[in-house]
Amino acid sequence: MKDFVYLENVQKYYYMGNSKIAAADGISFSVGKGEFCVVVGPSGAGKTTVLNILGGMDSCDGGKITLDGLKVHKLNERQLTDYRRYEVGFVFQFYNLIQNLTALENV
Helix, strand or coil: CCEEEEEEEEEEEEEECCEEEEEEEEEEEEEECCCCCCCCCCCCCCHHHHHHHHCCCCCCCEEEEEECCEEHHHCCHHHHHHHHHHCCCCCCCCCCCCCCCCCCCCC
């Protein structure tokens, strides 16, 4: 089965002063088309970071991300915008709607 989602050695680091914090350190996995995948782990394990990278909302510091043959890690800003607009959908845990707008206006 061809991989639909493929991550290889994905790395993401944050810096606090002189400290380097690994939010994702060598994450690799693949999901075939039609397969079901669950991302689980303790708080701070990097789940959200990896999903944000896969969704094009954050960049990785190293590694490869491929979605249905598209090399996400090589996209420029304009291409990432189109990728987020046409290829990816997110439902956020906290969606922070603006109270005085209708549901449609919040979209």
